[in-house]
Amino acid sequence: SYVLTQPPSVSVAPGQTATITCGGDNFGSKSVHWYQQKPGQAPVLVVYDDGDRPSRIPDRFSGSKSGSAATLTITRVEAGDEADYHCQLWDSNIDHYVFGSGTRVTVL
């Protein structure tokens, strides 16, 4: 089945840019979605369809995808962005949803 690989952790200073990658076999037309999860809370969708944003999510969050990698970028990082971030796609070959392993973003 499809496997999505994320780095376990990313550290970033306040005001800087955090980049979180999600690797897999050639994504092709598969849409990649990203979730933010703070400790003790349910995940929240922050980017969908590779690079679109729900209206409630600030424009500091953006996403992109190319070939075998998807990227979530957080600009002007704030302390409140400290969380786990998970990528996800739907594997149409087996009708399964697949999550990445998650990346913990630490704001220094």
Next chain:
Amino acid sequence: QVQLVQSGAEVKKPGASVRVSCKLSGYILSQVSIHWVRQAPGQGLEWMAGFDGETLYAQRFQGRFTMTVDTTSGTTYMDLTSLRSDDTAVYFCATDIGFTRFDDWGQGTLVTVSS
């Protein structure tokens, strides 16, 4: 406004069974697919099963896990049997309105399996 409200935390002994519920409001079940996602302590998210007219299970959750849906009340249930310590996890329900992503989530239910 969509809301998913889950049942409370459970503590069970190995070998026991548990039922976790999730009540949907703001949508009727025919408008969405509803899913269960597991998160073991310190681990990532893992899709377990979903209902979109019929139930589909991730391969590794076939057998001891059963998802049922009461379309009248808008409530979905996850039954877990023959519990093991590695079933200790937070179980989330979530909805997909048809775009292969989870727009709304329940608050999560912690199931602890311990002797």
